[in-house]
Each structure stands twice: as C-alpha cells, then as structure tokens.
Amino acid sequence: MSTHMSPRLAATLFVPSRDPATLRARLVDHVGRHARVETVEGGDILLSSELGLSRLTLDVGGLLIAAESRDPTGLAYIKMIMADHVLEFGEAGIALRWIGGGAAGLPLPFFRKMTVTAVATIGRFRRLTLKGDDLGRFAEGGLHVRLLLPAEGVRQRWPVTGDDGRPWWPDGNPPPARVYTLRRIDVAAGEVEIDMLLHADHHDAPGAAFAERARPGDVVGMTGPGGGDLPEAADYLLFADETGLPAVARMLAEMPAGRRVRAILEVEDQKDRQVLPGAAKADFVWLHRRDGARLETVAAAIGADDLPPDVVVWGGMEHTARRAIYRRAIDIWGLPRDRLRLASYWRRGQAGGDHHHDDAA
Ligand SMILES: Cc1cc2nc3c(=O)[nH]c(=O)nc-3n(C[C@H](O)[C@H](O)[C@H](O)COP(=O)(O)OP(=O)(O)OC[C@H]3O[C@@H](n4cnc5c(N)ncnc54)[C@H](O)[C@@H]3O)c2cc1C
Incomplete structure (x- = not known):
C-alpha cells in the first residue's frame, strides 16, 4: 500500500532495547528490502509496501513500532514480519506484545483450514481441489500460498494469533510447510485448485507425499496469499x-486479450504437457527433460535482439536454471530489474524449497 492510501487498522509494539537505534537500523536494512523506506519529520522511519505501513520511532528505553493496514491480512502479516525480525535482531529473552488490531487469541487472518474435496492425476501432478471459508482475500495480492501439511494420521490443531503477532500453535511445533x-x-x-508435483525424491517430502496420499475429507492448513505479481x-x-x-x-487464464506471450516450458516428457487456455496470444515451446532439453540452454540461445522492446521476463524453476537465466537477462539482454521476475521455486538436494527472487544472483 502506498502512503497516500488511507489505512484504517492499527497496532503498536514497544520493543525494550538498550540500543534502539541499532535495532531500528537492522530492521530497516532487512525489512526495507521489500518496502519503500522514507525518513519523515522528527526522524521517524516509515516502511511501506502493499501490505501497509509501519512507523519506527526511537523511544526512551526502546523502539516503538506502529503498524497500519487497510485490511486484517495486511496488518497480521506486518505484525508477524516485524516480530520475526525483532526476535532475530533484538536482545535475548524479550517478550513481545502487540496492542490494538488483531488481538492475541483471535483467528489468524491469513490462515484457512482447507478440506480436500477432489483429487485427480494429471501427468506427474496430483490436482487437489480444496474447499474453505471466506477465500476472497486469497484472490488478490499474490498467486501463492503455503500449505501446512499434517503428518499421516495426525489430527492437527491449528494456530491462532499469538501475543507477539506470530502464529501460536496449541500443540507447540507447526507441521511442515511448502509453497x-x-x-x-x-x-x-x-x-481452490493446486497442482502438486510427485517429484522423484518425494517419499520423505511432506508436500509430494501428502499429494500422493490425499483423499477427499483430508484437511490441510493454508496461509497466504503472497508473491507472483506480474508487471504490466x-x-x-x-x-x-x-x-x-x-x-x-x-x-x-487471467491475462487480458492483446498481450503477447512466449512460454518456454520444461517438463519430464510428453505426459506432463497441459493445455493452457487464455485470451493472450500465446506461443508455447515445450521442452522434454528426458530428451536432454533444458530451460537455460534455450535461454542461452536467445540474444538481446530477439526480445521485443520492454518485454517482461518471468520464471519459476529450479535454483541453478534460474541463476543462469537471471545472469543472461542482466548481462546479455540488459534488462532492468523492474522487468524481471525470476524466482527459484526449489533447489536440488534441499528440502523445504528455495525462494530467491531477482535481487539474489
Ligand atoms: C512461489 C512458489 C510456488 C510454487 N508452486 C508450486 C506448485 O504450484 N506446484 C508444485 O508442485 N510445486 C510448487 N513449488 C515448488 C515446491 O514448493 C517445491 O518443489 C517443494 O520443495 C516441494 O516440497 P516437498 O515437500 O515435495 O519436497 P521437499 O521436502 O522440499 O524436498 C525433498 C527433496 O525433493 C527435492 N525436490 C523438491 N522439489 C522438486 C522438484 N520439483 N523436482 C525434483 N526434486 C524436487 C528437493 O531438492 C529435496 O531433495 C512452488 C515454489 C515456490 C517458491
């Protein structure tokens, strides 16, 4: 959210600190990577993003954080992000307690309990249909969610808002989460509909293993939405x-007519291809990994002159391929960062995925 919108929901947190200036600098350094940073009259620092606004004020004996948003999900996210960073950078043993909107014990606005209603097999994917309440906020401000995946046979109890603004789990540890x-x-x-890949290493993998055993009636947690915006x-x-x-x-599916899309898609083989309808004029290049074809090899054959002016380059793929395409986009295609959305969606040999965006080379 930009500063000229009028946020309505608010909460404040006082963080006791012997050195609030250093704590604030570290918060700004980290949280500010995903927000607009502004120093205002009186020396306060404002951080603003599509989630809302936080104002960081040096106070006697600590740092005051005032968060504002136009919606409960935005406020809850800001509270959680700030608490996570304060607990990382602040003094050991401090207890945090937000005052104001989204009080402790209330449902987390960005969490939904979802029930599997249908399971289909599409190539190596399981397509899960999940039902839940009040999903309006999940249709805006991001394409992605985090699924919280209970272990087989476990009757999971779900979180509420904690005093510190982070999820509070009644049974302690949360189940594994995957994006x-x-x-x-x-x-x-x-x-909602989610296509979950049954990848080669999936037997100890919470995401793929859940997808493989999923049956109608199974329950999963879902938080979000986040990420995936595509510039005009x-x-x-x-x-x-x-x-x-x-x-x-x-x-x-959501792109208006009049756009032109070239999509380079790498799958294992013919069976993983899908029909991808939409109003844009789309041209698909399917690559079969089984035959040795790779995204980064195709990218390496594309020169700067082959690209339309002002093209936006987007990608979601394995870490190494993403890194090669990112380097080419910067070094050879000469694209500015605001026309690049290349993300690493998983990393070979690393459980829990990987999510590095364009700023990480
Ligand atoms: C923004 C975003 C959106 C995503 N959307 C989707 C989606 O819609 N559908 C989807 O299927 N995935 C999606 N992913 C990728 C998914 O989160 C990862 O593949 C994740 O690691 C899967 O979790 P897991 O529990 O199955 O495996 P993990 O426990 O994370 O990993 C176990 C092992 O499997 C390997 N592994 C993980 N993914 C793959 C893979 N694709 N191929 C081969 N080996 C793999 C790991 O390297 C590790 O060695 C997305 C990721 C991001 C960041």
Missing part, C-alpha cells in the same frame, strides 16, 4: 519447469 500456487480460485464456490507489459517471456507451470496457467 504452492493457486492454479485456480473460485471465491464464490469457496474453492505488452510482451512476456515466461520460463517454467513443472513447479512454475501452475503459475503460468493462472497468469494466462
């Missing part, structure tokens, strides 16, 4: 492996 894309969302029906452009060049394919499907 997925809402391939489709139907707010009126209270329904006439031309898009998209790169995706299977993990980015659901995002490509959603972007194409």
